[in-house]
Amino acid sequence: MKLKIPEEEIMGHGNLACQGCGATLAMRLALKALGSNTVIVLPACCWSVIDGPFPHSVVNVPLFHTAFAAGPSTASGVKAALEIQGKDTNVVAWAGDGGTYDIGLGTLSGAAERNDDMIYVCYDNEAYMNTGIQRSSSTPLKAWTTTTPVENPKESHKKDIISIMAAHRIPYLATASVAYPEDMIEKFKKAKDIRGMRFILVFSPCPTGWKYAPQLTVKLARLAVQSRVFPLIEIENGIKWKLNKEITHPSPVSEYLKPQGRFKHLSDEDIAEVEQSVEADWNRLLEKTKK
Numbered sequence: 001m002k003l004k005i006p007e008e009e010i011m012g013h014g015n016l017a018c019q020g021c022g023a024t025l026a027m028r029l030a031l032k033a034l035g036s037n038t039v040i041v042l043p044a045c046c047w048s049v050i051d052g053p054f055p056h057s058v059v060n061v062p063l064f065h066t067a068f069a070a071g072p073s074t075a076s077g078v079k080a081a082l083e084i085q086g087k088d089t090n091v092v093a094w095a096g097d098g099g100t101y102d103i104g105l106g107t108l109s110g111a112a113e114r115n116d117d118m119i120y121v122c123y124d125n126e127a128y129m130n131t132g133i134q135r136s137s138s139t140p141l142k143a144w145t146t147t148t149p150v151e152n153p154k155e156s157h158k159k160d161i162i163s164i165m166a167a168h169r170i171p172y173l174a175t176a177s178v179a180y181p182e183d184m185i186e187k188f189k190k191a192k193d194i195r196g197m198r199f200i201l202v203f204s205p206c207p208t209g210w211k212y213a214p215q216l217t218v219k220l221a222r223l224a225v226q227s228r229v230f231p232l233i234e235i236e237n238g239i240k241w242k243l244n245k246e247i248t249h250p251s252p253v254s255e256y257l258k259p260q261g262r263f264k265h266l267s268d269e270d271i272a273e274v275e276q277s278v279e280a281d282w283n284r285l286l287e288k289t290k291k
Contacts, residue, residue: 005181006032015058017050020214022204022221023123024050025178027059027094030121030202033188036061038090039078043071043104045096046130047123068103071095072111075118083117090192093120097138098128101159112168115196119188122161122199125206133209140229141277142270144262145209153265157277162201162233169238170197175231177203179221183232183244203230211261223256228282233289241288253278 010031017024023046031038039062042048048065051057066074075093082089095104100122108120127145128134135145137159148154165173172194176184184202191198205221207214224230225245232244253275257263266274 005029005185008032010036010060012058012060014052014056015050016052017046018206018208018214020205020207020217021046021050022178022206022217023047023096023125025217026121026123026176026184026202026204029178029181029184030092030094030188031059031061033185034090034092034119034192037088038062038092039064039082041066041071041075041078041091041093043074043093043095043099044068044130045094045099046125047094047096049130068099069107071099071104072107072116072118072120075120076111076114076116079117091118093118095120095122096129097122097124097126098136100124101137101161105164109164109168112165112170112197112199115170117195117197119191119198119200121202123202123204125204125209126158127206127209129206129209141274142263142266144211144265150265162235165199166235166238166241168197170199171195171237172198173200173235173238175201175203175233177221177225177230177232178205179203179218179225180232180245187234209262211264212259216259220256220259223251226251227253227256228278229253229256231282231285233285239291241285241291243285243289247282 011028041064043066057063071093075091079091126138127136133145134147135154139154140158142153144153172191174187176187205217228247228250234242254271
């Protein structure tokens with residue numbers, strides 16, 4: 001039986017996102033799962049703008065803006081203060097890939113090592129979109145950004161943040177996609193009932209930075225899963241790896257790449273290299289799920 005998506009809309013109208021923003025859809029779905037008993041800690045990222053200018057806030061739950069690297073540490077303090085007051089509130093650190101993979105990685109690791117009681121969400125749009133589409137360590141192989149131009153695209157692989165977080169042996173870790181809302185909501189509801197550090201990586205396409213038509217956001221997010229570019233998984237205590245969606249007949253990786261302007265410079269040889277990388281990552285994942 002399929003999970004019913006909650007009808008209540010906690011996130012309001014009037015956000016300042018670009019058309020087709022995957023990160024905005026991610027927040028809407030997450031709040032449906034978490035409910036109004038939630039506090040969001042928001043380090044510098046696209047969502048710092050999307051939420052709107054003070055005193056307006058589109059999320060309709062308490063929100064704490066903080067510095068780029070301080071999301072996890074601030075969330076730790078907010079949770080401690082609420083516990084002192086006897087309040088059992090969902091504390092969510094909500095950050096982009098720049099604030100997770102790069103600038104905030106140290107404080108994230110500290111919070112994970114302490115097993116601080118929070119849900120950490122990275123909405124992954126694979127670059128520093130808010131400040132001009134610069135590459136991050138989440139930017140995929142061969143992608144164009146303003147700091148990896150067509151003449152010199154990114155030559156390194158995307159950082160494996162999932163394995164990094166799994167190595168901390170936190171209670172719960174998951175990946176989710178805005179193209180699979182039932183799966184995403186189920187994972188957020190599961191995370192809500194677990195104590196300690198929970199980490200959810202949400203695949204959030206960006207029309208502006210990826211250079212595609214805004215109406216293709218959900219289609220591209222679905223193709224990322226179906227082509228094995230972005231597997232849907234869960235990990236418990238860093239040990240038990242579970243693949244949520246088996247992809248026995250994957251879509252060609254090229255179908256995912258070609259609608260995106262950030263990959264339009266790729267030659268057939270480049271596409272083959274990306275396909276080989278995706279296949280290798282998938283096989284490594286399968287080995288982990290068998291243990």
